[in-house]
Amino acid sequence: MTEAAASAVVEKVEPWLSQGDVFTSVLIVRAGVAKGAPVAGVDKGPALLISHGCAIDKKTNSGKSKLEYLSFLPIQDVVALPSERAERLRASSGNVQPYEAMYLGSVPEVGEGYVTLTQPYTLPAVLLRTELREFTAEETGDAADHRIVATISDSRAGRLTDEALELFYRKWTSQWTRRDIVVDEPDRGEP
Amino acid sequence: MAIVRESNFPASLPQTDSDVRGQYKLNAQARLSGAATSDPACNPVSLSVPSFSRVTHISFEEHAPARRVAGVQVAEDDLDW
Numbered sequence: 001m002t003e004a005a006a007s008a009v010v011e012k013v014e015p016w017l018s019q020g021d022v023f024t025s026v027l028i029v030r031a032g033v034a035k036g037a038p039v040a041g042v043d044k045g046p047a048l049l050i051s052h053g054c055a056i057d058k059k060t061n062s063g064k065s066k067l068e069y070l071s072f073l074p075i076q077d078v079v080a081l082p083s084e085r086a087e088r089l090r091a092s093s094g095n096v097q098p099y100e101a102m103y104l105g106s107v108p109e110v111g112e113g114y115v116t117l118t119q120p121y122t123l124p125a126v127l128l129r130t131e132l133r134e135f136t137a138e139e140t141g142d143a144a145d146h147r148i149v150a151t152i153s154d155s156r157a158g159r160l161t162d163e164a165l166e167l168f169y170r171k172w173t174s175q176w177t178r179r180d181i182v183v184d185e186p187d188r189g190e191p
Numbered sequence: 192m193a194i195v196r197e198s199n200f201p202a203s204l205p206q207t208d209s210d211v212r213g214q215y216k217l218n219a220q221a222r223l224s225g226a227a228t229s230d231p232a233c234n235p236v237s238l239s240v241p242s243f244s245r246v247t248h249i250s251f252e253e254h255a256p257a258r259r260v261a262g263v264q265v266a267e268d269d270l271d272w
Binding site for chain 2: 028030032033034039041043045046054074075076077080081082085088089092096097098099100101110111113116119173174177178179180181182183184
């Protein structure tokens, strides 16, 4: 039996909401068919926050939050996959392919998980009763800033590392545009 | 545990009294999705399985590799629309 690879989710969660935050229990919106008729359902389960940090912290000129929605990908159980597919997914850890799935390894408080990039969904931010809160330069590790926090239903257990987020960006653009974008370094100084 | 509600959508999908035909259709959809079996966890239209336990088909056979292009970091989007 293959051990779950070390998780890409190794960083502790920050007090503020960030892209790549792992929620252990959040609403998941689903659609399906039952007895031949369309049904809508809500579920609670683990999910990855995919809204960009700049969009989360966006403010009006007067300094009020403009955040209305947060987007997520459901986290799913690797062990539930047929064994051959589970092995192939584990072996893909760190690779851009397959574009549509990202292996997360053993996720704290969740289990061995993966996300499918073709299944994003969006929730109103008010469900987490988000609000701007001031953080010092020491707390942010950058400049003092107002950032968004969840004041209820904050079930976050970790956050993707910067390296894992970079891989997520490459998978996202590859899946949805079939372009793998290599970003120029801003200080390269080339014409 | 999934909370599944009947929606207000019109019941426009083909139905039979026994729903046998509907089950055949769901099984076929599950097979087409690449799932190994057609049990509820593998069925992409069934809401009877909790989200975490669902089985999703993942395509490992990418015949169209992504084209590598250079890009630049975009500026923060401050445009109100």
